[in-house]
Amino acid sequence: MQKIDDSKLKHVLMAECDYGSLFGSNIAKHAQLMKFSPQEYIVKNQVKPDYLFYLVRGKAKLYDFLANGKDTLVDFFTPPCFVGEMELMDTQSEPFSVQVIDDCYCLALPVAKYKQQLLADPVFLRNVCLYLAHKNARNIKTASQNQGFTLSQRLSAFILLTSHDGRYHEKHTQVAEYLGVSYRHLLYVIADFVKAGYLQKDQRSYRIKDEAGLQNLAWEVNLSNEWHEKASDA
Amino acid sequence: MQKIDDSKLKHVLMAECDYGSLFGSNIAKHAQLMKFSPQEYIVKNQVKPDYLFYLVRGKAKLYDFLANGKDTLVDFFTPPCFVGEMELMDTQSEPFSVQVIDDCYCLALPVAKYKQQLLADPVFLRNVCLYLAHKNARNIKTASQNQGFTLSQRLSAFILLTSHDGRYHEKHTQVAEYLGVSYRHLLYVIADFVKAGYLQKDQRSYRIKDEAGLQNLAWEVNLSNEWHEKASDA
DNA sequence: CACTAAGTATGAGAAATCTCATACTAGGAG
DNA sequence: CTCCTAGTATGAGATTTCTCATACTTAGTG
Known part of the structure; x- marks a missing residue:
């Protein structure tokens, strides 16, 4: 520091x-x-x-x-x-x-x-409350998704979320921790994605080859989110 | 209502x-x-x-x-x-x-x-902040324990926590949801506990036969908690 | 340049956990 | 008393995920 x-x-x-x-x-x-x-x-x-x-x-x-x-x-x-x-x-x-x-x-x-x-x-307190409430809601969402969906589902949602220009390059070690699975298992599933033609590895990053396929897998996960986003638009 | x-x-x-x-x-x-x-x-x-x-x-x-x-x-x-x-x-x-x-x-x-x-x-806001902060901390704890420990470990901690007078009688359906596992799996593990002599079933509830055994299993889970409780005593 | 730490990769075998099917039981509602 | 629902139970088989072992690569450091 x-x-x-x-x-x-x-x-x-x-x-x-x-x-x-x-x-x-x-x-x-x-x-x-x-x-x-x-x-x-x-x-x-x-x-x-x-x-x-x-x-x-x-x-x-x-x-x-x-x-x-x-x-x-x-x-x-x-x-x-x-x-x-x-x-x-x-x-x-x-x-x-x-x-x-x-x-x-x-x-x-x-x-x-x-x-x-x-x-x-009160201004400060209101901001903290707001912040805490949001953080909490996000945590709940993440936690229940970790339990309710399989890694392939969550991972495809995560890839779509974090990719730029059709490329995914996050550190596997960190992602494994975030998604709450072992590094080994994450690698398995990524390998599956490559085999299935969703991703293609090139050097340091992955290129998304079949976005629709991923969307499809991620479908339910994202649905759970949109749901709430829609609700809060109302 | x-x-x-x-x-x-x-x-x-x-x-x-x-x-x-x-x-x-x-x-x-x-x-x-x-x-x-x-x-x-x-x-x-x-x-x-x-x-x-x-x-x-x-x-x-x-x-x-x-x-x-x-x-x-x-x-x-x-x-x-x-x-x-x-x-x-x-x-x-x-x-x-x-x-x-x-x-x-x-x-x-x-x-x-x-x-x-x-x-x-401000008084109200402070109370809400406090409440949200605690709730959040508890949620984080629960979520990470759900990921980091096996059901036997979490279940023994849960049994010790919720039992009265050496008897455990929570609804399996609810507990399964709370611990984030399938009803089926919960029943398996409970059956194991009975087989291992930790619990004994009598009619509607279970009697704790080997508290030490459960303590032992729950050990790490509780450690993660005490840790924090200790910290907040300081 | 050699050493080290972090990240990447892959195999083998085991465990934790899930789904589906199927029954039985107790209590509330009609 | 009968029906229905929620909860309890148990089996079989499949998936998901984990642990451990082992190697290779790359960037940073002395």
């Missing part, structure tokens, strides 16, 4: 994510810009963070470590989003680990100094 | 869960007492609730319905807890289903009338 004293950059980032509007008061100006490098922890298992972070650039992942040594990648953090808000709200709460994937820039407010103020600010 | 106009009962229940202290204003007095019977929905999939509920008696379950017809029992609601708070915070959000298990008594505030007021009340 590295504090960055570049007030120009700080203001650009703040403007970009409309940081000031998260609060009812002018507290935003006390935020400190920080940079975290890949592999670093923004919040570490069991260690209460000293700051309330707001991720404005980069990508991180939320882990839960189980006692049997296994870990689960629970969720991804993509900007803009809070990090460490659970611990701010509830001193009792047990921090999960948030580990950096790509360089992360965070706006950080020292908890000790501003906690009181934040907890009395 | 049935509105209950028994102001004595209402006040007893309010006192019991300290309802008034959830709010910064005196809004509590506008709450209406309602009763829901088993199988009824407090919040139904895709239908925005008209009230903000606070469950004070009974038991309910949170479902997510998937497009392939499968459903996942995501979480149990036990008093005291909010129901419908997601939908209050975010009009966009897609309601999940909350279905009654045992008779539920709820204190209900009409959203249309008091939404503005609630969203400006």
Whole structure:
């Protein structure tokens, strides 16, 4: 972790994510810009963070470590989003680990100094509630999909979701963790996709050869989502 | 659903869960007492609730319905807890289903009338944040345990958790849903437990014969929890 | 350049879990 | 009392997913 004293950059980032509007008061100006490098922890298992972070650039992942040594990648953090808000709200709460994937820039407010103020600010509280509610809904969706669908189904949905220009190139190791299956099994299913002609491997990435085929497999998974999206359009 | 106009009962229940202290204003007095019977929905999939509920008696379950017809029992609601708070915070959000298990008594505030007021009340907002944060943490725990541990492990933890006086009697159908496995598989594992001498079936319920054996199996699962509980004691 | 860590790949065998079929039982509704 | 539903039970066979072992490749580091 590295504090960055570049007030120009700080203001650009703040403007970009409309940081000031998260609060009812002018507290935003006390935020400190920080940079975290890949592999670093923004919040570490069991260690209460000293700051309330707001991720404005980069990508991180939320882990839960189980006692049997296994870990689960629970969720991804993509900007803009809070990090460490659970611990701010509830001193009792047990921090999960948030580990950096790509360089992360965070706006950080020292908890000790501003906690009181934040907890009395309805604008801020409303934003946190909203954020928590969304996060929770997403988690529930993911978890129940992990249980209700087979890996081929979830993987095809995932490939369609994360591919650009007809190419899929995510790290298998990470994807396996996210989809909650063993690396080995993921590789099997990908091999199947290649055999079935859905994907074609070229060097470092995969090219989508039969999007319709994948759509078809992903159909039910996506249906479960659209469903809700439609509902919220109403 | 049935509105209950028994102001004595209402006040007893309010006192019991300290309802008034959830709010910064005196809004509590506008709450209406309602009763829901088993199988009824407090919040139904895709239908925005008209009230903000606070469950004070009974038991309910949170479902997510998937497009392939499968459903996942995501979480149990036990008093005291909010129901419908997601939908209050975010009009966009897609309601999940909350279905009654045992008779539920709820204190209900009409959203249309008091939404503005609630969203400006820091005391209330703080409580919702806290509630959401806890709920989220629990969901994450459950989900990652569902993935990281085998059914025997989770089931033994579950049995130890829900048994009274050395007896276990939950409905297999519900437990299967909650633990995210097929009814069939659950029965297999229970049969194994009986064979292994952990449980003994008598009529309608099971008697725990070898608690140590179960403890042993549940060991890692519980470790993952205690861990966090310890952490939050600190 | 050699060493190391992370990511990629693949095989073999085992386990966890699922689906489908089929029965039996208890309690509520008519 | 009979019908119906929900819950309980058990078998057979198929899928899904896991663990372990083993290798090869690539990028970074001293």
